Amino acid sequence: xxxxxxxxxxxxxxxxxxxxxxxxxxxxxxxxxxxxxxxxxxxxxxxxxxxxxxxxxxxxxxxxxxxxxxxxxxxxxxxxxxxxxxxxxxxxxxxxxxxxxxxxxxxxxxxxxxxxxxxxxxxxxxxxxxxxxxxxxxxxxxxxxxxxxxxxxxxxxxxxxxxxxxxxxxxxxxxxxxxxxxxxxxxxxxxxxxxxxxxxxxxxxxxxxxxxxxxxxxxxxxxxxxxxxxxxxxxxxxxxxxxxxxxxxxxxxxxxxxxxxxxxxxxxxx
Amino acid sequence: xxxxxxxxxxxxxxxxxxxxxxxxxxxxxxxxxxxxxxxxxxxxxxxxxxxxxxxxxxxxxxxxxxxxxxxxxxxxxxxxxxxxxxxxxxxxxxxxxxxxxxxxxxxxxxxxxxxxxxxxxxxxxxxxxxxxxxxxxxxxxxxxxxxxxxxxxxxxxxxxxxxxxxxxxxxxxxxxxxxxxxxxxxxxxxxxxxxxxxxxxxxxxxxxxxxxxxxxxxxxxxxxxxxxxxxxxxxxxxxxxxxxxxxxxxxxxxxxxxxxxxxxxxxxxxxxxxxxxxxxxxxxxxxxxxxxxxxxxxxxxxxxxxxxxxxxxxxxxxxxxxxxxxxxxxxxxxxxxxxxxxxxxxxxxxxxxxxxxxxxxxxxxxxxxxx
Numbered sequence: 001x002x003x004x005x006x007x008x009x010x011x012x013x014x015x016x017x018x019x020x021x022x023x024x025x026x027x028x029x030x031x032x033x034x035x036x037x038x039x040x041x042x043x044x045x046x047x048x049x050x051x052x053x054x055x056x057x058x059x060x061x062x063x064x065x066x067x068x069x070x071x072x073x074x075x076x077x078x079x080x081x082x083x084x085x086x087x088x089x090x091x092x093x094x095x096x097x098x099x100x101x102x103x104x105x106x107x108x109x110x111x112x113x114x115x116x117x118x119x120x121x122x123x124x125x126x127x128x129x130x131x132x133x134x135x136x137x138x139x140x141x142x143x144x145x146x147x148x149x150x151x152x153x154x155x156x157x158x159x160x161x162x163x164x165x166x167x168x169x170x171x172x173x174x175x176x177x178x179x180x181x182x183x184x185x186x187x188x189x190x191x192x193x194x195x196x197x198x199x200x201x202x203x204x205x206x207x208x209x210x211x212x213x214x215x216x217x218x219x220x221x222x223x224x225x226x227x228x229x230x231x232x233x234x235x236x237x238x239x240x241x242x243x244x245x246x247x248x249x250x251x252x253x254x255x256x257x258x259x260x261x262x263x264x265x266x267x268x269x270x
Numbered sequence: 271x272x273x274x275x276x277x278x279x280x281x282x283x284x285x286x287x288x289x290x291x292x293x294x295x296x297x298x299x300x301x302x303x304x305x306x307x308x309x310x311x312x313x314x315x316x317x318x319x320x321x322x323x324x325x326x327x328x329x330x331x332x333x334x335x336x337x338x339x340x341x342x343x344x345x346x347x348x349x350x351x352x353x354x355x356x357x358x359x360x361x362x363x364x365x366x367x368x369x370x371x372x373x374x375x376x377x378x379x380x381x382x383x384x385x386x387x388x389x390x391x392x393x394x395x396x397x398x399x400x401x402x403x404x405x406x407x408x409x410x411x412x413x414x415x416x417x418x419x420x421x422x423x424x425x426x427x428x429x430x431x432x433x434x435x436x437x438x439x440x441x442x443x444x445x446x447x448x449x450x451x452x453x454x455x456x457x458x459x460x461x462x463x464x465x466x467x468x469x470x471x472x473x474x475x476x477x478x479x480x481x482x483x484x485x486x487x488x489x490x491x492x493x494x495x496x497x498x499x500x501x502x503x504x505x506x507x508x509x510x511x512x513x514x515x516x517x518x519x520x521x522x523x524x525x526x527x528x529x530x531x532x533x534x535x536x537x538x539x540x541x542x543x544x545x546x547x548x549x550x551x552x553x554x555x556x557x558x559x560x561x562x563x564x565x566x567x568x569x570x571x572x573x574x575x576x577x578x579x580x581x582x583x584x585x586x587x588x589x590x591x592x593x594x595x596x597x598x599x600x601x602x603x604x605x606x607x608x609x610x611x612x613x614x615x616x617x618x619x620x621x622x623x624x625x626x627x628x629x630x631x632x633x634x635x636x637x638x639x640x641x
Contacts, residue, residue: 014606069296091292151505197500197501201500
């Protein structure tokens with residue numbers, strides 16, 4: 001028995017040493033996303049931090065190694081919501097996890113009376129933050145990057161519907177979205193790549209993805225035509241639409257604020 | 271090792287997995303599909319974008335799960351399902367090891383349990399063991415483990431074929447893992463006609479079931495094929511070997527190198543079935559390469575065929591543990607490799623030591639007992 005414990009302990013130390021060596025090697029060559037060429041660049045940094053190594057190692061040991069959804073039981077502890085990606089010590093068994101604003105928002109959305117014939121839309125930029133939405137509402141979502149995954153299984157007509165939705169979401173987000181670039185920069189790179197593919201394959205011309213050619217009113221009319229009834233946006237969105245109204249544009253572009261959790265609000269297209 | 275001990279050990283590892291990794295409802299990339307499985311009350315707009323890819327018609331597993339969910343509630347079904355899946359995974363792996371190794375050393379079982387209690391990525395295409403999540407793929411994998419148990423441990427060939435068949439109609443790509451071993455056994459039995467017929471029949475029926483339900487060959491000739499190919503490479507670049515991380519590429523190659531080393535070291539009488547096994551894996555490699563190019567047929571990934579083989583390699587590796595648990599090269603390397611998988615889910619060291627062990631060690635291989 002003693003020998004077994006010694007072997008476990010010794011191998012544990014060996015693993016840490018091995019990981020430290022790997023860490024040194026990987027840290028000396030740092031991967032960096034280049035938005036100009038849309039590729040990864042590697043640069044020599046020569047950085048080594050014991051604190052960073054320890055944090056990274058512990059984080060890797062205690063947290064899950066792949067993005068997962070965990071409903072109600074989070075490492076031995078009951079929570080009253082779906083949980084996406086615990087962070088650092090939150091991942092230890094029986095630890096209290098901090099509930100995000102997005103989760104609070106979704107929980108409120110779950111109990112909110114929504115028109116069942118409508119679709120919910122949220123900025124592509126918030127895709128990562130609203131992955132759990134499908135667990136909280138029966139309403140379909142207008143577009144998400146994950147939803148793009150079914151594109152290969154569809155026939156051409158349905159595929160084009162998804163691509164059109166992408167374009168509307170992209171333009172809405174890119175030209176008028178208030179969350180734009182505040183959460184995840186990676187989404188912008190993703191969209192840039194996707195646009196390039198669509199332009200290269202002549203699905204859209206460059207002008208069709210250009211903000212100058214679309215007003216908010218036109219986009220909202222198009223979204224309403226496609227049964228989009230709700231929008232999740234920043235709490236300044238109402239102000240923006242009011243400002244546009246003052247400039248004597250169509251009344252049909254007006255939205256009504258339903259509720260907010262901190263900066264995140266649910267709007268209804270009127 | 272007594273059955274009751276295996277039972278308790280499986281339960282213990284179940285608890286460890288749940289405390290360590292939580293109850294995994296779904297992985298992020300599978301979210302699109304998994305949501306359908308337990309959502310018994312359906313969507314408000316059934317004909318909208320989420321349901322346009324006919325996920326509900328994909329297999330009977332989804333229909334059955336939704337049916338049970340309508341009575342018990344989706345989350346109750348999920349919890350029961352997750353626990354049973356996790357438990358059976360350990361239980362079946364331990365039972366297979368029990369039959370072929372006849373080892374009574376509990377430490378070997380613990381090391382095996384540790385190895386498969388963390389996610390081990392077999393390929394850069396995100397094929398992994400063990401099972402996790404409320405997903406039909408995992409049911410398919412558990413059925414395959416059962417099929418291997420009957421194939422190897424109890425020599426009940428026909429039961430194993432039926433289990434494979436069930437696995438294949440649930441998720442064909444996951445069931446592929448059974449075929450190389452099955453083929454090797456058929457070769458060992460010198461192509462007994464009934465076995466071969468059953469083998470071919472089941473394989474064919476499964477392929478027909480799958481393709482008739484989802485993909486039509488005329489989709490390949492869609493005019494926007496170039497666009498689809500580009501979107502495919504953009505959305506799921508990890509399907510292609512050249513896009514994997516360097517360490518994943520090396521690990522993947524190491525698995526095949528280890529098979530070759532095993533063939534060199536296995537008893538001569540078992541060399542032909544082993545070659546048949548290697549041949550099956552290579553055919554699968556070519557098949558994936560071919561289907562990835564055709565996009566619409568790309569339902570298979572590199573590494574699906576290796577999900578059983580990797581378990582066998584783990585058995586073979588841990589079985590090299592010396593009975594007297596002293597500090598020697600073999601014991602230290604095994605504990606080190608297992609700890610690396612358990613803590614940091616990297617199987618690279620294990621695969622590296624595996625080849626060295628097989629070359630150096632003179633003891634009889636477990637592989638000999640598989641046939």
